[in-house]
Amino acid sequence: MPQSILELSELLRNRKVSPREVTRDCLDRIAAQDSILNSFIAVTAEAALDQAAQAEAEIFRGDWRGPLHGVPIALKDIIDVANVPTTAGSKLFKNRIAKEDAEVVARLRNAGAILLGKQNMHEFAYGGSSVISAYGPVRNACSPEHIAGGSSGGSATAVAAGLCYAALGTDTAGSVREPAALCGVVGLKPTFDLVSIGGVFPLAPSFDHVGPITRTVADAALLLELITGEKEKYSKIEKDSHTLRVAVPRDFFYEYLDAEVTAAVEEALRLIRNMAGSLRDIHLDVNPDRTLQAAESFAIHAEYVARSPELYQPETLRRIRTGEHTSQAEIQRLRSELKKSREDIQRIFDDVDLLVTPTTPIPAPRLTDLQSDPDQLRPNEILLLRNTRPFNVWGLPAISIPCGVTKNGLPIGLQIAGAHGAEKKVLQLAHAYEQATNFNEI
Numbered sequence: 257m258p259q260s261i262l263e264l265s266e267l268l269r270n271r272k273v274s275p276r277e278v279t280r281d282c283l284d285r286i287a288a289q290d291s292i293l294n295s296f297i298a299v300t301a302e303a304a305l306d307q308a309a310q311a312e313a314e315i316f317r318g319d320w321r322g323p324l325h326g327v328p329i330a331l332k333d334i335i336d337v338a339n340v341p342t343t344a345g346s347k348l349f350k351n352r353i354a355k356e357d358a359e360v361v362a363r364l365r366n367a368g369a370i371l372l373g374k375q376n377m378h379e380f381a382y383g384g385s386s387v388i389s390a391y392g393p394v395r396n397a398c399s400p401e402h403i404a405g406g407s408s409g410g411s412a413t414a415v416a417a418g419l420c421y422a423a424l425g426t427d428t429a430g431s432v433r434e435p436a437a438l439c440g441v442v443g444l445k446p447t448f449d450l451v452s453i454g455g456v457f458p459l460a461p462s463f464d465h466v467g468p469i470t471r472t473v474a475d476a477a478l479l480l481e482l483i484t485g486e487k488e489k490y491s492k493i494e495k496d497s498h499t500l501r502v503a504v505p506r507d508f509f510y511e512y513l514d515a516e517v518t519a520a521v522e523e524a525l526r527l528i529r530n531m532a533g534s535l536r537d538i539h540l541d542v543n544p545d546r547t548l549q550a551a552e553s554f555a556i557h558a559e560y561v562a563r564s565p566e567l568y569q570p571e572t573l574r575r576i577r578t579g580e581h582t583s584q585a586e587i588q589r590l591r592s593e594l595k596k597s598r599e600d601i602q603r604i605f606d607d608v609d610l611l612v613t614p615t616t617p618i619p620a621p622r623l624t625d626l627q628s629d630p631d632q633l634r635p636n637e638i639l640l641l642r643n644t645r646p647f648n649v650w651g652l653p654a655i656s657i658p659c660g661v662t663k664n665g666l667p668i669g670l671q672i673a674g675a676h677g678a679e680k681k682v683l684q685l686a687h688a689y690e691q692a693t694n695f696n697e698i
Contacts, residue, residue, distance in 0.1 A: 259697075261421050261475040265323040268315060275315065275326030279308040279370050282328040286372070286419045293395050293417060295410040297333045297343055299373040304328065307370045314368065323478055323491075325368030330420040332411050333374035334381055335466070336455040337361055344457050345379040345389040348560055348567040358455025360424055360466055360483045367482050372420050375410030379572045381426055381459040382553065383407055384434055384637035387626055388569050395623065398440055398667055402620040405435030405640065407459075411469050412439040422470045422479055428459045428549065430615075430644025432467040433656035437615035437669020438640075440658045442686075442696065443469045444476040445644075447676050448598070448651030451483050460552040462594060463648045472696055473657060473687040480679060490679055497688040500681060501609045502532040505540040509613035509643050520660030520668040521614045524689065528612060531688050538608065542646045543597065548590040550579030571633070594649065598676070601650040605675035610685055615656040615669030616640050643671060653679045655686045658695035667695075 258264045267273045283301050290296055311326040331337060334344045336354035338361075343349045357365065364371065376394050378386045386394035386409025394409035396402040397417035404413040408425025412435035415423050425432040427445040436443025445467045453464050468479035474493065481490040504510075504525060513521075529535045554561075557576045565573055604611075617639055626633045647654040652673050659670035670689070674682040690696055 259418070260472045261323065261327055261470065261478060262472070264327055264421060265325070268326045269320055271316060275308040275311040275370060276305065278326065279304050279328050279372070282372055282420055285417070289417055289419065292400050293397055293413050294392050295376055295394055295414040295417070295419060296330070297345070297374050297376050297391050297410070298341065300340060300371065304370050304372050311368050311370065321368040324364065324482060326370060327421050328370045328372050329364055330372045330375050330411065330414055330423045331361065332377050332408050332423065332425045334377060334426055334457045335361060335424060337371060337374065340374060342374070342457060343390070344381070345377045345391060346568065346572070347390045348564060350390070354455070356455065359452040361455065363483050363485060375414055375423060377410055378407035379569050380457070380557070381407035381428060381431055382572050382575050384430065384641045385626060385633060386410065386435070387623065387633060388571050390569065393623060393627075396439055396620050399620070399665060401622055401624070402666060403438065403623050403626065405438035405620060406637075407431040408469065409435045412436050412441055412443065415439070415441045415469050415471060422468055422475055424466060424479070424483070425469050426456060426459070427465045427467050427648065428463045429648055430641040432465070432469060433615055433644045433654060433669070433671060434640055436469050437656045438620040438667060440661070440667030440695070441469055441471055442473055442476050442655065442657050443467065444480060444655045445647065445653065446480060446484070446679060447653045450677075458556055460549040462552060462591060463549055465648065473655070473683060473690050476655065477683050490683060493687045494680065494684045495688075497531050497685050498533050500532045500685055501607070502528055502535045502685065503538040503608040503611050504535065505611055505613060506537050507539050508542045512617045512639060512642070513614060514618045516662045517614050517617060517619065517668050521670060524659040524670050525612065527692055528685070528689060531692060532685065538604070540604065543649065547582060548587065548594060551582035551587050551590075552579070554579030571630070597649060598651045601652065602675060605678070609674060609678070609681050611673045613643050613671045615643060615671040617642055619662050619666035619668060647673050652676060653682050655682050657686050657690055659693070660695060
């Protein structure tokens with residue numbers, strides 16, 4: 257079977273393969289590999305095969321809905337699918353059955369996508385490792401001894417392993433881009449509020465985003481076009497990147513880097529210098545404070561924490577309670593500061609089009625290292641999310657694409673970000689870089 261949605265879509269439309277055949281192939285892969293990867297919490301096989309049969313009948317009679325028609329997709333288990341549990345990786349929500357589809361899921365259904373099931377994740381999305389889950393830790397498809405990242409770890413590793421053709425995850429501090437980088441796939445966080453979060457259980461509403469995880473940039477653009485519900489043609493990616501002004505914010509974003517990450521990213525910058533109009537270093541001020549996120553998270557969970565604290569994983573409960581004592585006055589002040597920071601960051605883009613950084617400063621840590629020394633879990637997660645989180649604060653669109661592997665075969669990610677609403681430019685450079693390399697094929 258082909259690796260990309262666009263390749264598969266052409267075969268489906270021309271009836272060279274059938275939706276049922278492709279869906280069964282994905283289900284077989286899940287059955288064969290997921291006992292190791294632990295990427296799915298629930299596989300809705302019967303419903304998926306029913307959807308595939310319907311898609312097959314529609315395509316064979318000429319009622320093709322578009323490039324997602326008959327394509328198997330999966331969803332992070334924080335996104336509602338009607339009549340299916342949304343557990344958010346927690347015992348607390350073990351029996352929480354969604355009454356209706358999230359808005360992004362409704363768009364996938366309307367496009368004829370096949371929904372394979374719900375994917376494992378860091379409990380309530382409050383972490384960057386997917387080690388903490390009521391359903392066990394997620395493992396990296398590139399090296400099962402290592403973490404998949406988080407909080408959309410199940411989604412990223414499933415796409416990397418070919419268990420589905422794409423997935424939708426959520427991103428509050430990097431939870432789409434960071435696991436995508438660690439698993440060697442593409443993860444896109446859109447501009448804040450571009451994609452609806454209706455029907456998605458929140459972590460911190462001021463920072464939450466929904467975004468696609470795919471094998472290629474073109475597939476990410478296609479999914480973005482669908483889930484925005486807008487007429488913007490993100491899938492029509494501009495080929496010529498030589499007009500783009502690229503900036504490298506070395507302060508903060510290029511600190512604490514693993515040596516192999518440094519080498520891969522510097523080589524990527526050398527290539528980008530040849531494919532962009534200009535490339536220069538700039539300075540950005542980054543505020544690492546997480547008080548508002550913590551306060552919003554506690555507000556969402558306060559009732560559950562008071563009623564059933566024992567149903568949380570202990571580390572998740574600890575993190576949630578860090579936001580317990582922030583006053584409403586402080587929260588309002590922080591929200592005002594957040595609004596101003598999102599306005600101020602736009603000025604950077606008077607002189608540049610795009611920013612390029614490493615996605616994560618380090619490759620995926622070994623799972624047993626974090627399990628054997630729990631005190632290292634949160635520091636490692638904060639380091640892994642160091643470069644992604646600022647773009648949630650600013651609300652800017654950002655993508656992670658593969659840019660190399662370590663000597664041990666662990667993927668390395670490159671992050672490209674742009675101004676509010678500048679998804680097309682982000683995709684333009686990401687696609688140009690992807691076409692000039694073969695890292696998405698590793």
